[in-house]
Amino acid sequence: MNVLVVGGAGYIGSHAALALKRHGYEPVIYDNLGAGHAVLAQGFELIVGDISDAGKLAPILGRVDAVMHFAAHAYVGESVINPRKYFQNNVLDGVTLLNAVLDSKVRKFIFSSSCAVYGVPAKVPMTEDLPRVPVNPYGVTKLIFEQALEAYGPAYGLGYMNLRYFNAAGADESGTIGEMHTPETHLIPSAFEAIRGQRPALEVFGDKYPTPDGTCVRDYIHVTDLAEAHVLALEYLAGGISQAVNLGTGHGHSVREILSAIKRVTGREVPSRMAPPRAGDPPELVADPTRAEHLLHWKAKRSLDEIVATAWKWDERMRMAKK
Numbered sequence: 581m582n583v584l585v586v587g588g589a590g591y592i593g594s595h596a597a598l599a600l601k602r603h604g605y606e607p608v609i610y611d612n613l614g615a616g617h618a619v620l621a622q623g624f625e626l627i628v629g630d631i632s633d634a635g636k637l638a639p640i641l642g643r644v645d646a647v648m649h650f651a652a653h654a655y656v657g658e659s660v661i662n663p664r665k666y667f668q669n670n671v672l673d674g675v676t677l678l679n680a681v682l683d684s685k686v687r688k689f690i691f692s693s694s695c696a697v698y699g700v701p702a703k704v705p706m707t708e709d710l711p712r713v714p715v716n717p718y719g720v721t722k723l724i725f726e727q728a729l730e731a732y733g734p735a736y737g738l739g740y741m742n743l744r745y746f747n748a749a750g751a752d753e754s755g756t757i758g759e760m761h762t763p764e765t766h767l768i769p770s771a772f773e774a775i776r777g778q779r780p781a782l783e784v785f786g787d788k789y790p791t792p793d794g795t796c797v798r799d800y801i802h803v804t805d806l807a808e809a810h811v812l813a814l815e816y817l818a819g820g821i822s823q824a825v826n827l828g829t830g831h832g833h834s835v836r837e838i839l840s841a842i843k844r845v846t847g848r849e850v851p852s853r854m855a856p857p858r859a860g861d862p863p864e865l866v867a868d869p870t871r872a873e874h875l876l877h878w879k880a881k882r883s884l885d886e887i888v889a890t891a892w893k894w895d896e897r898m899r900m901a902k903k
């Protein structure tokens with residue numbers, strides 16, 4: 581089966597392409613390389629193009645059986661400052677892609693949604709039926725695209741999965757692909773930048789939250805576990821009903837716990853300093869992954885230490901490559 585991995589030269593998409601290949605699928609990567617990297621698509625057919633380009637997408641969609649849609653802008657802070665950029669790419673251009681899919685024979689669509697659709701959750705761990713009340717424009721764009729799929733699905737017979745990721749982290753065990761964001765805002769690679777002196781110190785945003793050590797708690801999910809869930813979602817779509825599914829481990833870790841894990845795994849202390857809490861940052865975001873277990877027969881397998889170890893291995897490799 582051929583699968584179009586849109587945004588497959590990015591962090592999560594490249595891991596999904598690799599997982600698909602390992603399970604016998606034939607992924608084709610489509611990416612404008614705006615935030616992606618050709619090096620992450622090595623070993624795959626890479627078509628450089630934008631999701632707004634329906635003319636370019638049409639012939640490619642003619643030779644695939646399913647689409648995984650990872651392409652989006654994904655910085656919460658930037659979405660507050662420049663929402664236009666987010667609504668254009670994540671909603672308008674995303675719907676252009678969706679319409680191009682409808683104009684083809686493809687009827688399986690997997691969407692990279694986010695726990696940001698829930699906003700500040702009414703309860704933790706978070707189940708899929710919680711109200712979706714995003715608290716920033718990025719989350720709103722993800723919610724709108726989910727809603728487009730909810731309307732298109734029954735109207736046009738499009739099978740879809742809204743996969744709501746929690747915090748993707750880590751890298752493929754091979755050390756060949758990993759996270760490459762510029763600027764980097766995710767906790768673990770940002771902590772590595774602090775260790776390497778590429779930033780003065782890691783900023784810890786707030787330590788007065790109602791959590792055991794006062795710092796924010798998040799559900800860190802290994803990117804390979806996440807990637808494998810996509811393969812299972814594709815298999816589920818062959819016979820199942822379109823769904824929204826949380827992808828997380830069900831366990832939260834505070835910022836301080838992550839810094840301890842980094843020390844434990846790498847032997848290096850993360851230089852850090854306290855910074856004011858960020859507006860709209862919920863104290864705790866942890867998935868209830870029960871639905872993913874039931875529907876996809878999927879459970880996150882990799883531990884926090886494996887997340888840190890694989891991320892560190894990838895970071896070391898990138899550092900050597902730059903020398």
Ligand SMILES: NC(=O)c1ccc[n+]([C@@H]2O[C@H](COP(=O)([O-])OP(=O)(O)OC[C@H]3O[C@@H](n4cnc5c(N)ncnc54)[C@H](O)[C@@H]3O)[C@@H](O)[C@H]2O)c1
Pocket residue numbers: 586587588589590591592593610611612613614615616617629630631632649650651652653654669673692693694695744745746747748749761
């Ligand atoms: N990283 C996380 O923890 C996380 C959590 C929740 C949801 N998500 C979602 O998962 C998806 C992937 O995230 P990521 O961390 O891999 O991001 P990423 O920036 O590494 O990857 C996104 C890829 O999409 C491409 N792209 C963006 N706009 C495009 C366009 N108009 N046309 C063609 N290609 C385009 C980029 O070049 C990039 O390669 C995003 O949709 C993001 O919102 C990520």
